[in-house]
Amino acid sequence: MKKKEQPKPKQKDFSASPFKALKGTALELREPVAAPAAPAKPARKSLEADDESLFLDAVADVRRLHSAAAAPARVKAQAVAKAQRDDEEQRIFLQAVEALKMDVRFSDELPEEESSQHQLPVNRLRQVRRGGIRIDLQLDLHGLTRDEAVENLERFVKGAYNRGQKGVLVITGKGNNSVGEPVLKAAVTAWLRDRGKSMVTEFAPAPGEMGGSGAFVVFLKEKSSN
Structure with a gap:
């Protein structure tokens, strides 16, 4: 018995239709996705304000230096203060001399024959403080x-x-702690005024830093060459 021949399948016609599979499918068109936006930069004015605030905090305790232009005024003020201090020291010195009842007279004018050889005691004391006369x-x-x-x-x-x-400096003491010190002060004054006058040109209570009223600065004459 012969087999019944199966009919050969009919070859389909080739069809290049790539969109056929999409038939009946609804397409949803989407807008392109935007790239993430970069973070916004702070406003320049805000940064400047913060910087200024930090700067003001940093210099809150800083003192302003005086400019060079102010130097002459400062020097002038120091000169005025020094002159006032010298006047006050002269007044205290004269009061101390009067309290000691020393037989010594001081004046702003000296005889012509002595003016070239002698200076006022106060001026000599200034020279001592400034180092012009060394003790x-x-x-x-x-x-x-x-x-x-x-x-x-x-x-x-x-x-x-x-x-x-x-x-030279002669220390006698102020007499606050010893009954003998006033006696020494009187004895020193008498000797300098009388027996020592051939060698002593002037003497005065010492400046405060050298003992004050508890000491004498004794200025000596120049030794004669004869």
Whole structure:
């Protein structure tokens, strides 16, 4: 018995229709997705305001330096203050001399024959403070009797005079803690005024930093070459 021949399948016609599969399909068109926006930069004015605030905080405790233009005014003010201080020291010095009842007179004018050789004590004291006259030698009479003090004073002044010293310091004490100190002060004053006048040109209470009223600055004459 012969097999029944199966009919050959009919070849389909080739058709290139790529969109056929999309038939009946609804397409949804989408708008392009925008790229993420970059973060907005802070406003320049806001940054400047923050910077200014930080700067003001940083310099809150800073003091402004005086400019160079202010230097002359400062120098002038210092000069005025120094002149006032010198006047006050002169007044205190004269009061101290009066309190000691020393037989010494001071004036702003000196005789012509002496003006070239002598200076006012106050001016000499200014020279001492400024270093114009050096006080290299000093004698401390604390604890000595009157006679011992006078003997040591005479030896000391003669030695300084012979060495060409312009000035020396003699410490007597203020008399606050010892009943003997006022006696020493009176004895020193008397010797400098009388027996020591051939070597002593002037003497005065010392500046505060050198002992004040508890000491004398003694200015010596120039030793004669004869």
